Structure formats: C-alpha cells, structure tokens
Amino acid sequence: xxxxxxxxxVCDSSSVATFxxxxxxxxxxxxxxxxxxxxxxxxxxxxxxxxxxxRTARFAGFLAGxxxxxxxxxxxxxxxxxxxxxLLGIVANxxxxxxxxxxxxxxxxxxxxxxxxxxxxxxGTQQAAxxxxxxxxxxxxxxxxxxxxxxxxxxxxxxxxxxxxxxxxSACRRDDLVTLNYSPRVTGVKRGRMLDHxxxxxxxxxxxxxxxxxxxxxxxxxxPICSVLSVLQLLxxxxxxxxxxxxxxxxxxxxWDVVRNLDATEVLSYGSMPATxxxxxPGTQERDHRMxxxxxxxxxxxxxxxxxxxxxxxxxDNYGNTECGLMSRVPMHMARELIGSxxxxxxxxxxxxxxxxxxxxxxxxxxVGAALVRGPNLFRGYVGHPDLTSEGMRGGWYCTxxxxxxxxxGLLYFIGSNEDVNRHSGESIAPSxxxxxxxxxxx
Amino acid sequence: MRFxxxxxxxxxxxAEFRVSSVRxxxxxxxxxxxxxxHLAGDVAFPVFATIxxxxxxxxxxxxxxxxxxxxxxxxxxxxxxxxxxxxxxxxAVLHGVRPSRAGVTVAIRTETADAHxxxxxxxxxxxxxxxxxxxxxxxADSPGHGLPxxxxxxxxxxxxxxxxxxxxxxxxxxxxxxxxxxxTRLEAARAKGFDGLLVHxxxxxxFACRAVVQHACSGDSTILRRLACRFTAPVIxxxxxxxxxxxxxxxxxxxxxxxxxxxxDARGSVVIGHGRAELQS
Numbered sequence: 222x223x224x225x226x227x228x229x230x231v232c233d234s235s236s237v238a239t240f241x242x243x244x245x246x247x248x249x250x251x252x253x254x255x256x257x258x259x260x261x262x263x264x265x266x267x268x269x270x271x272x273x274x275x276r277t278a279r280f281a282g283f284l285a286g287x288x289x290x291x292x293x294x295x296x297x298x299x300x301x302x303x304x305x306x307x308l309l310g311i312v313a314n315x316x317x318x319x320x321x322x323x324x325x326x327x328x329x330x331x332x333x334x335x336x337x338x339x340x341x342x343x344x345g346t347q348q349a350a351x352x353x354x355x356x357x358x359x360x361x362x363x364x365x366x367x368x369x370x371x372x373x374x375x376x377x378x379x380x381x382x383x384x385x386x387x388x389x390x391s392a393c394r395r396d397d398l399v400t401l402n403y404s405p406r407v408t409g410v411k412r413g414r415m416l417d418h419x420x421x422x423x424x425x426x427x428x429x430x431x432x433x434x435x436x437x438x439x440x441x442x443x444x445p446i447c448s449v450l451s452v453l454q455l456l457x458x459x460x461x462x463x464x465x466x467x468x469x470x471x472x473x474x475x476x477w478d479v480v481r482n483l484d485a486t487e488v489l490s491y492g493s494m495p496a497t498x499x500x501x502x503p504g505t506q507e508r509d510h511r512m513x514x515x516x517x518x519x520x521x522x523x524x525x526x527x528x529x530x531x532x533x534x535x536x537x538d539n540y541g542n543t544e545c546g547l548m549s550r551v552p553m554h555m556a557r558e559l560i561g562s563x564x565x566x567x568x569x570x571x572x573x574x575x576x577x578x579x580x581x582x583x584x585x586x587x588x589v590g591a592a593l594v595r596g597p598n599l600f601r602g603y604v605g606h607p608d609l610t611s612e613g614m615r616g617g618w619y620c621t622x623x624x625x626x627x628x629x630x631g632l633l634y635f636i637g638s639n640e641d642v643n644r645h646s647g648e649s650i651a652p653s654x655x656x657x658x659x660x661x662x663x664x
Numbered sequence: 665m666r667f668x669x670x671x672x673x674x675x676x677x678x679a680e681f682r683v684s685s686v687r688x689x690x691x692x693x694x695x696x697x698x699x700x701x702h703l704a705g706d707v708a709f710p711v712f713a714t715i716x717x718x719x720x721x722x723x724x725x726x727x728x729x730x731x732x733x734x735x736x737x738x739x740x741x742x743x744x745x746x747x748x749x750x751x752x753x754x755x756a757v758l759h760g761v762r763p764s765r766a767g768v769t770v771a772i773r774t775e776t777a778d779a780h781x782x783x784x785x786x787x788x789x790x791x792x793x794x795x796x797x798x799x800x801x802x803x804a805d806s807p808g809h810g811l812p813x814x815x816x817x818x819x820x821x822x823x824x825x826x827x828x829x830x831x832x833x834x835x836x837x838x839x840x841x842x843x844x845x846x847x848t849r850l851e852a853a854r855a856k857g858f859d860g861l862l863v864h865x866x867x868x869x870x871f872a873c874r875a876v877v878q879h880a881c882s883g884d885s886t887i888l889r890r891l892a893c894r895f896t897a898p899v900i901x902x903x904x905x906x907x908x909x910x911x912x913x914x915x916x917x918x919x920x921x922x923x924x925x926x927x928x929d930a931r932g933s934v935v936i937g938h939g940r941a942e943l944q945s
Binding site: 257509511 | 678679680681682683684685686687690715716718719748749751837841843844845848849
C-alpha cells in the first residue's frame with residue numbers, strides 16, 4: 222500500500238493565531254523594529270515601519286469622526302502605498318474597505334457603489350472623477366478624499382496634525398469585515414467577496430507555519446500594492462521581521478536588477494511570469510542572487526524543470542481563491558520531487574478538500590471530480606447576492622467550481638475550472654489582467 | 665538575575681541563507697572597505713560571517729533574559745571563506761551563563777555550514793548584562809583571547825585609522841539587517857543613556873578587521889582563521905569619529921601567525937581590547 226504524504230516541519234511557533242485582528246498584527250509588527258523598512262519600492266522610496274505606523278495612526282484618527290462601525294469605504298487607487306494606510310485606517314475604525322480596481326469601467330463602478338452604499342470614497346484623481354459621476358445616485362457617499370501628489374504623501378493632508386489612539390486601541394473584532402473585493406472578471410455579474418479578519422489571519426497563519434522566514438528575508442511583490450496578495454505579503458513580512466519589495470509592474474528586463482539590488486529572497490509569481498522570465502536573455506545575474514523560493518499557482522509543467530534549473534530556486538505550486546484563501550500547497554520537502562508533475566500539493570493545515578462526482582459522492586483516487594472545500598474562516602459570502610452565496614455552499618462545504626484529481630499518495634492535481642480565472646493563493650485574477658491563459662487549460 | 669539551568673544547550677536554527685555577490689559587495693562598501701575583492705563581491709569581508717547566524721543567536725538570548733544588555737565579546741573562527749552562491753545554514757546554542765565583575769555574561773555558540781555539512785565558521789558571542797548578579801556559573805567557560813601586557817607595551821607592528829561617516833550606522837543597519845533604534849535615532853540612543861548614536865559593536869569590529877586584513881593578511885582575507893575581541897567601551901557616532909587600530913605581532917602558535925590588536929575611538933578611548941587575529945599556517 223502506498224503511504225499518504227503530509228506536510229513536514231509545520232512550524233507552529235510561527236503561528237499568528239495569537240492575533241485577533243490584522244490591525245493588532247500590523248501594530249505589533251510595525252512596533253517591533255520600527256527602523257526596519259516595511260516597504261522598499263523599486264526606484265528608491267523606502268518606508269520604515271515607524272513611518273508606516275505613524276501615517277496609518279494619523280489617518281485612522283482622521284477617519285474617527287467620519288466613519289462608523291459597519292460603514293463601507295470605497296477605495297479606488299492605483300499602485301500606491303497609501304492603499305495600505307487607507308486599509309488599516311478604515312479597518313481600525315471597524316469600517317470595511319470596498320476595493321474597486323482602479324481600471325474598473327464606469328458601469329462596474331456604478332454597480333459596486335449601488336451594492337455597497339459607501340459613506341466615503343478614497344481615490345486617485347482620475348478615479349475620483351469617475352466616482353463623482355455617480356455621486357447623485359449614491360447619497361450615502363458624503364465625501365471623496367483625493368489621493369494626489371508624490372507617494373507616500375497622498376493622504377498626509379488628511380490627519381496631518383492629528384494624534385490619535387484609534388489604531389493602537391482599535392476596538393475592531395475578528396468577525397468584522399475587513400474588505401469587500403471585486404476582482405476583475407471577464408464575464409458575468411461582478412461579485413464582491415466579503416473577507417473578515419479571520420479570513421486574513423488564517424491565510425497568514427497557514428503560510429507562516431508552512432514556510433520559515435527570517436529577518437534576512439525580503440518578499441518581492443510584482444502585483445499592485447492594492448491587491449489582496451500584496452497586502453498579505455506585507456502583513457507576512459511585518460510579522461516575520463522581513464520587508465516587502467514593491468516592484469512597479471513586472472518586467473523581465475528589470476526583474477533581476479530588482480531581485481539582486483534590493484535583495485529579494487522570495488517572490489509571489491503569477492500568470493505568465495515564469496514564461497516571461499524564461500524568455501529573457503540568459504546571464505550570470507539570474508543565478509547570482511539570494512532568491513530561494515517562488516510561490517506560483519499553476520506552475521507550467523513543461524517549464525517547471527527549466528525554471529528551477531536555470532534560476533536556481535524552487536517554484537512551489539499553490540491552489541487557492543478569494544473565497545477560501547490558501548487551500549493547498551506542495552509540501553516543502555517534496556518541492557524538487559514534484560517538479561514538472563503538475564501537482565498542486567496537499568491541503569494546508571486546517572483545510573479539508575473533497576473531490577466528488579455529480580451526485581456529490583466522493584470519488585476514488587485518480588478520478589476527476591468537483592472540488593469542495595471546508596475549513597475555518599472561509600469568506601463570508603458575496604455582498605448583495607445571498608443567492609450566489611448559498612448556491613456556492615453545499616452542506617457546509619464550499620463548491621469551488623474547480624475540477625481536481627487526487628493520486629494514491631494524496632497529492633492533488635488541478636484539472637480545470639468552470640471559472641474563467643486563474644487561481645492564486647488567495648485571490649482570483651482574470652487572464653486579461655495577467656496576460657496568461659495557460660492555467661485555464663488542463664494542467 | 666534568575667537563570668533556568670535547563671536552558672543550557674538550548675538551540676535555534678536559521679532558515680537557509682543564500683549568498684550573492686551583490687550582498688557581499690554591499691556589506692564591504694558599508695564598512696568603507698577598499699579591498700577590491702570584497703568590493704567586487706568575490707569573497708566575503710570576514711565580519712560578514714556574523715550575519716547568517718545572528719537571528720538564531722538572538723532567539724536563544726531572548727529565552728535567557730530580556731534585561732538590557734551590551735555586546736561584550738565576539739570570537740569568530742573561520743574555516744572557509746564565504747563566496748557567492750553558497751547556501752548557509754546556522755545554528756546557535758546557549759553555551760554558558762556566568763557572573764563577572766561587571767554583571768552577568770551570556771555566551772552563545774554558533775555554527776554555520778552549507779547543506780553538505782561543510783563548516784564555514786564557528787562563533788562565540790558574549791553579551792553582558794550590566795549590574796546583574798548570579799550566584800553560580802553555568803555551562804562552559806569561553807576560550808580567552810587576551811593581549812598580554814608585555815606585548816602591548818611594545819611598539820605595534822602596524823597601525824591604521826579609518827574614519828566613520830555621518831551615515832555609517834544607518835548604512836550598517838541595511839547591510840546587517842540589525843535595525844536597533846539607538847543606532848539611527850538620537851532619541852532612542854539618549855533613552856539608553858548615550859549622548860549620540862551608538863555604533864553597532866560588529867561595525868566597530870569590522871573597522872578593526874579592515875586593519876587586520878590590510879596589514880596582517882596583506883589584503884587576503886581568506887587566510888584569516890580567527891578574529892576575536894572584547895568591546896571595552898561604546899562607540900558614539902560623533903562628527904569626526906574614527907577607529908584607530910594597532911596591531912602587534914604576538915606569537916606563532918602551531919605555525920600560525922598570531923596578532924594582537926586594540927582599537928581606540930577619536931577621543932582616544934579604548935573601544936576594542938583583547939583583540940586577537942590568527943592566520944592560516
């Protein structure tokens with residue numbers, strides 16, 4: 222009989238389970254080593270933890286008289302650090318950030334505003350103009366704060382002289398909604414996913430128990446800072462004494478310079494990044510760096526070996542989505558063995574995955590079926606669409622809409638999806654955003 | 665202070681530390697090194713070896729005490745030079761806790777090796793908890809590296825003085841990832857009782873090491889086998905701060921040339937004593 226495999230060296234001492242909210246984790250992380258960089262932006266801008274904490278505390282104080290518990294605040298910003306300040310400031314006041322992609326079309330913006338009835342909006346100059354067009358239809362929206370000027374000063378005028386304990390003494394609770402995320406979708410109704418503190422903390426907790434980081438580590442983020450994944454990366458680096466490197470739009474020609482000069486040790490890869498990097502001209506710099514791991518959802522089987530050999534670090538497959546967060550990952554000790562296998566690994570701690578047939582019965586190993594997921598702190602539903610939420614749940618299990626197969630060792634394989642999106646470790650990203658169609662096909 | 669003797673032998677390990685030429689070159693530049701091989705990132709400046717095991721050592725130390733402490737001594741035994749491409753794994757073990765005239769010392773032993781088990785260095789990091797008392801000594805004693813008075817009373821064979829720059833500690837924070845507040849924020853330094861920014865002990869040691877490599881090793885740091893010293897007084901980053909290091913040809917042990925060294929700051933205070941550098945035979 223072939224033995225089932227499992228994750229080894231799960232490091233429970235790295236757990237963040239002691240935190241009840243991401244605000245608590247953020248304040249703790251920033252306070253531990255205040256002079257350590259929180260974010261190093263490609264191009265030279267560095268924000269220390271002290272500065273990030275101070276900016277956020279001031280903005281949280283500014284919002285204190287303007288938003289109340291349960292309010293929704295629309296944020297429509299591009300790739301700017303002020304997004305982090307806005308997020309934590311809003312959440313510390315027990316309001317919820319409604320994230321609208323800064324490239325969203327007018328009709329989508331209208332739908333999101335209608336569904337959420339926000340009391341406040343925070344937006345870039347161009348996005349503010351779009352929001353203003355809808356203002357008459359959204360009487361709840363009392364004000365629009367415009368983020369402009371050089372980064373990270375875009376929110377400085379709001380709370381410039383305010384000294385407040387709202388952030389440090391936040392009354393927010395684990396079941397408060399943190400964000401409502403509208404990911405770009407190719408077709409169909411836009412769905413806002415409601416994520417509470419428990420969702421965010423579980424993803425952080427599982428990841429940190431599975432992968433050990435140190436004060437010498439820096440995570441490279443190539444997505445806009447306003448994405449769920451980027452915020453997760455930042456919170457991870459804050460709680461593991463690391464720093465986040467923010468690359469401004471992925472580029473194969475700049476990638477290795479950023480990796481080397483800013484000393485990245487880990488990257489969250491997405492979409493076509495692997496293929497893009499392999500298309501780059503080979504050189505010594507792609508081996509002379511400190512990168513030791515890339516996390517990627519759907520590492521292309523045919524490129525996997527070349528990626529690992531050419532660049533000299535492991536590419537670890539994950540499976541997840543915004544609804545369930547991180548669901549599976551290749552065990553660290555099997556990273557080499559599973560190169561090119563197409564496996565998305567095993568369920569992460571605390572998550573169960575069933576593979577069922579059309580009648581809802583569990584299928585045998587080797588048979589393709591629909592993936593159902595159960596675990597603590599999944600998403601709280603689709604905003605304004607209780608029908609869709611209940612449709613997605615089946616007896617306490619969430620129907621992912623994905624087709625998986627499990628082999629005799631218990632390893633999972635992604636076969637296909639009913640959703641026209643890529644599945645990443647915690648966020649759905651449309652192929653149009655990533656420029657990749659590889660993962661939508663059979664693996 | 666109270667000490668739980670069951671902590672002796674407590675061990676912590678680090679995550680993998682990969683080495684790149686850029687990181688090596690950045691470190692060399694940060695300590696104002698002028699050695700072309702270090703600045704090119706071909707081989708590590710010797711004090712770079714303190715970086716990979718440091719987190720593990722600090723994790724062990726934090727289990728022993730949370731009292732204010734000072735870096736007392738550092739003793740590095742080098743077996744293989746660190747070069748780009750190596751992948752290092754470190755472990756730190758609580759070596760000993762002992763009463764001393766100035767307080768209580770906590771010694772932590774570290775080892776850094778690659779994935780094949782090839783040893784790169786062993787270190788003994790001693791921290792001093794000023795004013796603390798302890799009725800007994802626990803664990804092993806640390807090997808000495810003192811400079812005999814008769815040697816010190818002779819004329820040094822070499823001497824070198826290197827200036828510290830205004831942003832020296834800030835740059836060292838980045839190179840070492842030791843972002844201790846009192847090294848970059850005046851308010852934090854004053855809260856600790858210092859009248860200026862405190863220079864990291866290992867940064868001061870790096871300045872002394874430059875003199876050792878330049879003169880005792882004739883520029884070839886790969887022949888250095890041991891570098892040990894005691895931090896005898898804090899260095900404050902004042903305008904015009906400089907570290908002057910004197911080296912004495914001390915002895916030849918087992919065919920190995922041995923040098924003693926001592927460093928003073930710009931005011932003439934001895935900031936590094938009991939310095940010992942051993943070269944390969």
